Amino acid sequence: MHKTGTRQQWLDARLQLLAAEKELTHRSDAVAQQRQQLPWVRIDKEYRFDTPQGSVTLADLFKGRSQLLIYHFMYGPDFKAGCPSCSSIADGFNGIVVHLENHDVAFSAVSRAPIDKLMAFRERMGWSFDWASSFTSDFNSDFNVWFSEEQQREGGIEYNYRREPPANNTQQNTLEWRGDSDTPVGLMAGMTGTDIATFTRDRPGVSAFVMENGEIYHTYSGYARGVDGLWGMYQWLDRAPKGRNEQGVWWRHHDRYDQA
Template sequence: MITTHTTGTREEWLAARLELLAAEKALTRQSDELVRQRQALPWVRVDKAYRFETDAGSASLPDLFKGRSQLLVYHFMFGPDYKAGCPSCSAIADGFDGFVVHLANHDVTLSAISRAPLEKLRTYQRRMGWTFPWASSAGSDFNFDFNISFTEAQQREGSIEYNYERGGHAMDATQVPEPVAQFAATCGTDAATYTRDRPGLSAFVLEDGVVYHTYSTYARGVDGIWGMYQWLDRAPKGRNETGVWWKRHDEYDKR
């Protein structure tokens, strides 16, 4: 079979590669500037006394830092009515265990936080074979205050504010995108319940006993920590997607 992709000589490839290299370097410099702007954001003091359930017992937000000055929170989609964690969040979280130890030795604690009860999180974590810190915010305003979880009333009224945009009415059966319905089913719930929790990442700093919120990103803002996509973006055929193809890592056919 003859490929339909452009082919060429090594010299032609090198010329094209050097042109791409210039673009990659420009993107790297732009990314460095974005990092600088991100770190220059004003810090917002967090005064509310949030409580979480953890493997070590009831914990405050400062407790989640585990003695370090920085805390990165992955808002894992696992609502209280889910039977299993979101497959997309699960694919992202597959990389956490490898990074946790490095971050911990650079004054950064990485923790997932979800609204599901701690025992559900523990059961799912055992199933997935993960060991990274995972706290339950059940009964807390934490997820709602950081615009990562929403009420049924917000859905009905279309007053959801997610990814710094307002909107999001409740979906009826004819409005549910197929991937959303598919993911909801794999979590053992319906689309409306499934979408009351969303993915995101938030950063906090602890200074002189005071916690400050420094950054949050949502939706495709978490692409950068989704390890499999960073690899696929460098593969010959890229993401090469026509729909949802990924599953939880224990749901693939063994080959």
């Protein structure tokens, strides 16, 4: 049973929380400024992507704007469906993109699966945001969101700025990318129709780019819990009476809850 109290007791406690929330907001503003002060790194490699309009370059994804945000969506060529976590995050994209694009910021999701597979899943989910396939390029590998079977086996994965132990290492890493089929990562792999090893060679993330004087620069990338702030449902749950209140993976593709 949660503690109860009078309205005055609630107000006293709420004012204490308000001070903490304001402190968090100011700290978040400072971190955002630090993020924007990172040095820019020029992109010298020519990346191409498949889209419904045909083959395009990284510059084309800007669509005439000076900034580009890319969500690295976990959907590998062998997946039968997109990652359920990425899908839950992507459920919030449709309403946001129009505002970004009218504020000089282009947006696109990027995945390794072939474009026909991406478009079929997009239609199933009722999404309309831009989604490009990096199936024929090194883009996902270069931005540390895809790793080879050899890297996975030999401990060559560097994700979220940390090197992971080999996949056959019994040590459970903090991101729980290894485990049995009934672990969180195993359940998510099952929802994509693949096995854990295949599922975990693709990873989620967000990357930012800017174009200035015809040159493209990489400005930021975030991974793992670094994309948590983009996950709309959690921002709401953090304000619900019982918070996230979760044990393991409870979310599904939004059209699969009735089958859970």
